[in-house]
Amino acid sequence: xxxxxxxxxxxxxxxxxxxxxxxxxxxxxxxxxxxxxxxxxxxxxxxxxxxxxxxxxxxxxxxxxxxxxxxxxxxxxxxxxxxxxxxxxxxxxxxxxxxxxxxxxxxxxxxxxxxxxxxx
Amino acid sequence: xxxxxxxxxxxxxxxxxxxxxxxxxxxxxxxxxxxxxxxxxxxxxxxxxxxxxxxxxxxxxxxxxxxxxxxxxxxxxxxxxxxxxxxxxxxxxxxxxxxxxxxxxxxxxxxxxxxxxxxxxxxxxxxxxxxxxxxxxxxxxxxxxxxxxxxxxxxxxxxxxxxxxxxxxxxxxxxxxxxxxxxxxxxxxxxxxxxxxxxxxxxxxxxx
Numbered sequence: 602x603x604x605x606x607x608x609x610x611x612x613x614x615x616x617x618x619x620x621x622x623x624x625x626x627x628x629x630x631x632x633x634x635x636x637x638x639x640x641x642x643x644x645x646x647x648x649x650x651x652x653x654x655x656x657x658x659x660x661x662x663x664x665x666x667x668x669x670x671x672x673x674x675x676x677x678x679x680x681x682x683x684x685x686x687x688x689x690x691x692x693x694x695x696x697x698x699x700x701x702x703x704x705x706x707x708x709x710x711x712x713x714x715x716x717x718x719x720x721x
Numbered sequence: 722x723x724x725x726x727x728x729x730x731x732x733x734x735x736x737x738x739x740x741x742x743x744x745x746x747x748x749x750x751x752x753x754x755x756x757x758x759x760x761x762x763x764x765x766x767x768x769x770x771x772x773x774x775x776x777x778x779x780x781x782x783x784x785x786x787x788x789x790x791x792x793x794x795x796x797x798x799x800x801x802x803x804x805x806x807x808x809x810x811x812x813x814x815x816x817x818x819x820x821x822x823x824x825x826x827x828x829x830x831x832x833x834x835x836x837x838x839x840x841x842x843x844x845x846x847x848x849x850x851x852x853x854x855x856x857x858x859x860x861x862x863x864x865x866x867x868x869x870x871x872x873x874x875x876x877x878x879x880x881x882x883x884x885x886x887x888x889x890x891x892x893x894x895x896x897x898x899x900x901x902x903x904x905x906x907x908x909x910x911x912x913x914x915x916x917x918x919x920x921x922x923x924x925x926x927x928x929x
Binding site: 631632633634635658659660661662664665667668669673674675676693706708710711712713714715716717718719721 | 736738739740741743744745746747748766772773774775776777778798803805806807808809812813814815817831832834835837901902905908909912913915916919
């Protein structure tokens, strides 16, 4: 693991591949919601949709899709809503916490995280 | 790096897929000013090379509601990095390095919601870069700790605590973001803090 240089905040880029659709419920997709493909890419599919399906043969977080596709997270969310609507992908993980209440952590999760960190 | 026995398939260059059994993703956010070492810390503890991505927001609102017009609106782009640590067969922990400046609040909202907690990474020569982050974390009720990334001699931790106006309940420690063991210790400190907060909360529940 070589440490990365401290340079951050890359220059602005912007992509518009969503055909102008505005998401209805994509805000419910958390940045680490895990996406799993439920079908093969189809020939008549938009290329970004097909790319997503190829990337989520195994579970993959929304942000990881975003990084792999080189698309902003919000754009990936909108693309995912299309695929969710047709059942081409499913979500394995919804984040239940509400910001008002603050997060709740069950002791088992914290314990397992601790063990994983201690193995580093 | 020890190899993971579950990764039999040849991974795509640069990215190792998660195990098929993973069903729960957790997140911890490392937030701090420009150049404070967030990416370095994420990279030091991550099991994969950190990935970068970005989020955009139009000036018009908190969410992009019409991407057709997005080029015509004034937009803010926030780049951020992340890495991950596999916890067990079903859980994975994502680590985000998030810029701490005020103009990136829209990115924060989505990273902090549902997160386990946060690490505020501080450079003692620019302590004021952390004020906004700490204020927002307190406002959101997101549990956090503060880690001072040492770049050289600087004020001791009690002075830093004073400069940040940090309550004594918030753990404060020094680290070297380049070192894996140091980054690990920072995260362990956060998880211990979360566990003690949970204990306090359950005690509170029992004594109305």
